[in-house]
Amino acid sequence: MAKRIDVDNLDAYYGKTKAVSGISMTVEPRSVTAFIGPSGCGKSTFLRTLNRMHEVIPGARVDGRVLLDDEDLYAPQVDPVAVRRTVGMVFQRPNPFPTMSVYENVAAGLKLNGVRKADLDDVVEKSLRGANLWEEVKGRLKKPGAGLSGGQQQRLCIARAIAVEPAVLLMDEPCSALDPISTLAIEDLMGSLKERFTIVIVTHNMQQAARVSDRTAFFNLEGPGRPGTLIEMDATEKIFSNPGVKDTEDYISGRFG
Ligand SMILES: Nc1ncnc2c1ncn2[C@@H]1O[C@H](COP(=O)(O)OP(=O)(O)OP(=O)(O)O)[C@@H](O)[C@H]1O
Ligand SMILES: [Mg+2]
Numbered sequence: 001m002a003k004r005i006d007v008d009n010l011d012a013y014y015g016k017t018k019a020v021s022g023i024s025m026t027v028e029p030r031s032v033t034a035f036i037g038p039s040g041c042g043k044s045t046f047l048r049t050l051n052r053m054h055e056v057i058p059g060a061r062v063d064g065r066v067l068l069d070d071e072d073l074y075a076p077q078v079d080p081v082a083v084r085r086t087v088g089m090v091f092q093r094p095n096p097f098p099t100m101s102v103y104e105n106v107a108a109g110l111k112l113n114g115v116r117k118a119d120l121d122d123v124v125e126k127s128l129r130g131a132n133l134w135e136e137v138k139g140r141l142k143k144p145g146a147g148l149s150g151g152q153q154q155r156l157c158i159a160r161a162i163a164v165e166p167a168v169l170l171m172d173e174p175c176s177a178l179d180p181i182s183t184l185a186i187e188d189l190m191g192s193l194k195e196r197f198t199i200v201i202v203t204h205n206m207q208q209a210a211r212v213s214d215r216t217a218f219f220n221l222e223g224p225g226r227p228g229t230l231i232e233m234d235a236t237e238k239i240f241s242n243p244g245v246k247d248t249e250d251y252i253s254g255r256f257g
Pocket of ligand 1: 014019037038039040041042043044045046057
């Protein structure tokens, strides 16, 4: 289930432009890791290299290694589509499939060939319960997913992502389009999801990083046009109380970024 990620000296490019440089880190399973840092420092870019979504952008490429429990995600025989099932992703804006029902949205990523309806019903219910949404939608499974509130749509997207039983869940600012109540619902959810999945979340909200994450990675860039780098990564408590680098402290305390 939950797997560990080891990144070794990773660079990511858009064409000739290097967007992130020399990143090495370990993301522990069954924990929440937060990525923080100023806009443009490459958090989203780096996140997408962890499930081979970066390379879908024309001209984009990656150097270095990403290991998932010792399996090299960039080895030549590895199928990127399979990687994206194992390492799922939730985006900033909830993106349910607009023409599909709540039920169909959750089932969308599953292989349906030969699956019995009763088994599919079970997976859909389990995933919606896992995303803490079941009670709110059990009476409207056939209604359009797009008819839910923003916070419900985001939890629907999380249900869709966990339905395929990924090992890792990547979330890129999953609460930035949500109101405070929905944000708290998603934060609570992360606490329970980390028992089964490895979770990585990008956030601009320092309180959120401090509340939900076990470890925090701070990224920065030297200036416009320069690649982003990992400045430090440590236990969240340590990063927020006694970081090793002054820039981290300045960023966390709101002096820049
Ligand atoms: N599709 C793209 N094509 C070319 N350059 C890109 C593309 N996406 C991002 N970049 C560039 O890569 C750098 C890192 O961007 P990225 O989106 O990863 O930063 P970020 O840390 O996620 O920022 P934010 O906090 O604003 O989301 C930026 O200079 C950005 O302009
Ligand atoms: Mg981003």
